[in-house]
Amino acid sequence: xxxxxxxxxxxxxxxxxxxxxxxxxxxxxxxxxxxxxxxxxxxxxxxxxxxxxxxxxxxxxxxxxxxxxxxxxxxxxxxxxxxxxxxxxxxxxxxxxxxxxxxxxxxxxxxxxxxxxxxxxxxxxxxxxxxxxxxxxxxxxxxxxxxxxxxxxxxxxxxxxxxxxxxxxxxxxxxxxxxxxxxxxxxxxxxxxxxxxxxxxxxxxxxxxxxxxxxxxxxxxxxxxxxxxxxxxxxxxxxxxxxxxxxxxxxxxxxxxxxxxxxxxxxxxxxxxxxxxxxxxxxxxxxxxxxxxxxxxxxxxxxxxxxxxxxxxxxxxxxxxxxxxxxxxxxxxxxxxxxxxxxxxxxxxxxxxxxxxxxxxxxxxxxxxxxxxxxxxxxxxxxxxxxxxxxxxxxxxxxxxxxxxxxxxxxxxxxxxxxxxxxxxxxxxxxxxxxxxxxxxxxxxxxxxxxxxxxxxxxxxxxxxxxxxxxxxxxxxxxxxxxxxxxxxxxx
Numbered sequence: 505x506x507x508x509x510x511x512x513x514x515x516x517x518x519x520x521x522x523x524x525x526x527x528x529x530x531x532x533x534x535x536x537x538x539x540x541x542x543x544x545x546x547x548x549x550x551x552x553x554x555x556x557x558x559x560x561x562x563x564x565x566x567x568x569x570x571x572x573x574x575x576x577x578x579x580x581x582x583x584x585x586x587x588x589x590x591x592x593x594x595x596x597x598x599x600x601x602x603x604x605x606x607x608x609x610x611x612x613x614x615x616x617x618x619x620x621x622x623x624x625x626x627x628x629x630x631x632x633x634x635x636x637x638x639x640x641x642x643x644x645x646x647x648x649x650x651x652x653x654x655x656x657x658x659x660x661x662x663x664x665x666x667x668x669x670x671x672x673x674x675x676x677x678x679x680x681x682x683x684x685x686x687x688x689x690x691x692x693x694x695x696x697x698x699x700x701x702x703x704x705x706x707x708x709x710x711x712x713x714x715x716x717x718x719x720x721x722x723x724x725x726x727x728x729x730x731x732x733x734x735x736x737x738x739x740x741x742x743x744x745x746x747x748x749x750x751x752x753x754x755x756x757x758x759x760x761x762x763x764x765x766x767x768x769x770x771x772x773x774x775x776x777x778x779x780x781x782x783x784x785x786x787x788x789x790x791x792x793x794x795x796x797x798x799x800x801x802x803x804x805x806x807x808x809x810x811x812x813x814x815x816x817x818x819x820x821x822x823x824x825x826x827x828x829x830x831x832x833x834x835x836x837x838x839x840x841x842x843x844x845x846x847x848x849x850x851x852x853x854x855x856x857x858x859x860x861x862x863x864x865x866x867x868x869x870x871x872x873x874x875x876x877x878x879x880x881x882x883x884x885x886x887x888x889x890x891x892x893x894x895x896x897x898x899x900x901x902x903x904x905x906x907x908x909x910x911x912x913x914x915x916x917x918x919x920x921x922x923x924x925x926x927x928x929x930x931x932x933x934x935x936x937x938x939x940x941x942x943x944x945x946x947x948x949x950x951x952x953x954x955x956x957x958x959x960x961x962x963x964x965x966x967x968x969x970x971x972x973x974x975x976x977x978x979x980x981x982x983x984x985x986x987x988x989x990x991x992x993x994x995x996x
Contacts, residue, residue, distance in 0.1 A: 510937050513748070513970075514983075515570075518566075518575070519570070519612030519623060519625070519626070521635070522562075522563060522566045522567075523623075523626075523630070523944070524563050524618060524822045525634050525638075526559060526636060527556065527560055527563055527895045528560035528616065528618075528619070528634070528638055528959075529637075529638070529641060529964065530552050530555040530556050530559060531552075531556045531560070531614065531618075531619075531954075531959065532551045532552055532638065532642060532645075532956060533645070533961050534549070534552035534555075534556050534863040534954070535644050535954055535955045535957075535958070536649075536953065536956055537549050537552055537961050538954065539562050539685055539686050539687070539690050539694075539955055539956065540649065540685065541665060541672040541673065541674040541682070541684060541685060541686045542665070542674070542684060543942035544667055544670070544672055544686050545670050545672070545834075546667055546953075556614070559779050560610075560614050560618060563618055564613065564617060564618065567617060567618070567621070568980060571591065573596045573623045573624055573625050574617070574622070574623060574624070576624045577620065577621045577622055577624065577966070577969060577970070577973075578914060578972075578973055579907055579910050579911055579914070580616070580620070580621055580912065580967065582903060582906055582907040583616040583620065583907060585615075585903050586900060586903045586904060586907065587609070587613070587616065587627065589604075589854075589896050589899050589900040589903055590612065590661065590857075590895075590896060590900065591609070592854060592899075592901065593854050593855045593856070593896045593897065594606070594609075594856075594857050594858045596854050596857075596865070597855075597856050597857040597860050597976060600863040600864050600867070601857075601859065601863055602857075602861050604859040605731075605857055605858070605859040605860070607951050608793055608843020608858075608859065608953070611952075611953070611954040612951070612952065614954075615748060615954070615958060615962045616962070619959065619962040619966055620962045620963070620965060620966040620969075621966065622966050622969070622970035623968070624970070624973065624974075626649075626716060626832040626970075627974070627976060628926075628967075628970060628974050631966075631967045631970055631971070632926075632929060632967070634963070635929075635933075638963065639704075639705070640705070642697075642698065642701065642956065642959075642960070643698055643701055643705075643721060643860075645700060646694055646695065646698045646721075646956075647698075647720075647721045647724060647725070649683065649684045649685065649691070649710075650683070650721075650727070651724055651726040651727045652683065652684045653681060653682075653683020653684050653685070653691070653728050654683075654724060654727055654728070655685070656674070656675040656676055656681070656683055656684075657676050657681050657727075657731055658780035659676045660676055661676065662674065662675035662676055662677040662678075662682075663675050663949060664677075666715070672686050673686075679730060679732065679733070680732055680733035680734075681731035681732050681733070682732070683732070684784065687733070687737045687947075688732035688733065688734050688737075689734045689737065689946065689947050690947060690955065690957065691732055691734075691737075691855050692728065692729045692732040692734035692736060692738070692740075693734075693736060693737050693739075693740050693939065693940070693943040693947065693949075693957050693958060695725040695726075695728050695729045695732075695737060695957050696729065696737050696740040696741035696744060696939040696943070697724055697744075697940060697957070697960050698721070698725045698934045699725050699726065699729075699742050699744075699745075699747060699940045700935040700939060701719045701726070701746070701936060702721045702722045703718075703722065703748070703932075704928060704929070705718050705934040706718040706719065706722070707928060708996045716942065717875070719985075723891060729741060729785075730784070730785040730788050730789060731789070731792075733789075734947075736943055736946040736947055737943070738781075738782070738785065739759070739942060739945075739946070740939040740942045741781065741927075741939060742773060742778045742781050742782055742933045743778070743803045743938060743939070744938050744942070745777060745778065745781055745935075745944050746775070746777060746778040747774070747775045747776045747931075747934065747935055748773040748931060748932075748935040748937055749770075749773060749774045750770045750771060750773075751919070751931040751934070751935075752928075752931070753770040753773060753774070753877070754766065754767070754920070755920075755924075755927060779870070779921075784857050786854055805919075812984075822841075836873075836877070836879075837886055837946070839873045840873055840874060840882055840886055841885060841886075841887055841890055842873065843865075843869075843873040843874040843882075843885070844861075844873045844874070844885040844887070844890040844891070844893065844894045845893075845894075846869060846872050847861060847864065847865055847869060847872065847874070847894045848890075848893050848894045848897065850866075850868060850869070851897060852897055852898055853898055853899060854896065854897045854899060855892075855893070855894055855895045855896040855897035855898045855900060856886070856894060856895065856898075857895055858892075858894075858895030858896070858952050859895075860895075861874065861883075861884065861885070861891075861894060861895065861954075862874070862875060862881055862883065862991065867930055885948065885949035886946060886947060886948060887899045887944070887945055887946065887947075887948070888945070888947070888948055888949055888950050888951055889901070889904070889944065889945065889946035891948055891951070891952065892904050892951060895927070895952075904951070911965065911969070914969070914972065915934065915968055915969075915972065918976040919931065919934060919972075921976050922971075922975070922976065923975070926971070926975075930968065930971065933964045933968050934968065936964050937960070937961055937964050937965050937968070938962050940957050940958070940960050940961035941961065943957060947960075952961075982990075
């Protein structure tokens, strides 16, 4: 039965009302509150949590009514299959608990059906406008957090708080900058995506004041990333910037080479940038420590042997945690990952359910590293993909691999054919998603847990898939000479 023009107009207005941007703003704020050590576990969390749940449920109901507009989102069926696998894993492991797993099911549903799923009847420009809003809210919050963290660094201020029975660390503690974040690894990953976004807005907006603001933002986020001493954040930003530089250069018209040689040149330049980013933090922190020691030495009074002794309070100001990794550069991550493999091997088909890792290991593998080590129980495996393998077994892991492979193939076979006016936008989305995806190798994020990182990953990935579905339905199948010439003439 066809709808009348009047009915179509009503539905079009309703689609705009229930587009979902207010929900996404509150949901993003909730993600940040969960990872700020001053708000984590406090009453402040209730406002964005319940706001997200209320608006999210309303949106889910509306999207079920309008399901034909959303079910056509590319690869959404694989995410539905992943959720079914998750529910089955919970069901077969009820003896070990289910409350936390059911709560996580809500956030997972929001990720897949409210962030990733897009209305196929909407034009890509509608989501591009939303991207501008959400990305700048993300950058504003992140900038404020980075500034506060920088002040803590300058003051050499550290603190330990207890919220709802959980201990959280902040400031400059144990030779690294935690700042206002509950975990410097997460904070640095948020900054990695923020640097990519700031570079994009610096390039597209010609207003001098705005460009200065984004430059300052890049500086502050870089300072946090460097002094957090997070190898996770460093790897994420290196790979994201490497891709970003390559993608910009491959469409640069002033680089007049044949496509093969242009590819080689772009890859080499990207590698040089990546190497430079890798060594930059070492130079900055070495200079910082030298300055700290010089200032301390100038303020000390020499002893009777005319030697200056640096006291312990000065040593606490020094950057670095070499003592933590001098015997094991992985900081026991490999031991934890092997513990995950050990858990997986006992229930390889359906897993033990992610939120039951500790109860299951306690009951069945009391000697495994995850619960039996010098640092106490680890709540997860510090690897999102191993979390899936142990939590949902071969079934869930296979679905996640199929989804990842399908998305990567779909995107990379199309991105070089993007119109010039949208090219920078598309590679920015890809760079931010790449930074989040890489970080998941070292932190437990994206799939089961809501954070600013998981927000960026699922919403930006949804924008990408929606854009390509509308504008480039057919994949790239190679250049002929005419296409190669046209591509080389396009500039960024």
